[in-house]
Amino acid sequence: MKLVSEKRRILVLDKDSRMLSVVDDIMNYGDFDIHIMYDANMVYDTAKQINPDLIILDYLLLDNDCQLICQDFKNDSEMEAIPIIVVTAFKTRKSKADSYKCDALFVKPLDMNVLASRIDYLIAS
Structure with a gap:
């Protein structure tokens, strides 16, 4: 039986610690169990x-294309339901969501x- 108050798990794939400020802000908005990783090859x-x-x-991952990682998750029957948020500094990427x-x-x-x-x-969806 799962506890109702179980922390929600968020996996963050980051490049060069650029997302740490975002992670810190997220922690202030909720009680999450956040896992930060820097190796895109280990994300799955x-x-x-x-x-x-x-x-x-x-968005800026070292040797991997963020778009391909998203598509791979969404094409995997075990992981397709996990919501994915992409964070970018490039306004032109918004149109390609x-x-x-x-x-x-x-x-x-x-x-x-x-x-x-x-x-x-x-997370609630």
Whole structure:
């Protein structure tokens, strides 16, 4: 039996610690169990181990295309239901959100109230 007050797990795939301020802000908006990783090659294994309620991806990943990672998650029958948020500093990427198959795309600087409400909505869905 699961406890109702169980923390929600968020997996963050970051490049060069660029998302740490976002993670700190998220922690102020809710009681989450946040797992930060920097190796895009391990994201699937880690996701299978921790079974996250939400995934946040930094658009600028080292040797991997963020779009391909999103599509791979959404094409995996075990993980397709996990909501994915992509965070980018490039305003031109906003128009391509559909091609990512992500559930939300945010452009920095982030409005933390909007991000927090979207996180709550996606996890509850």
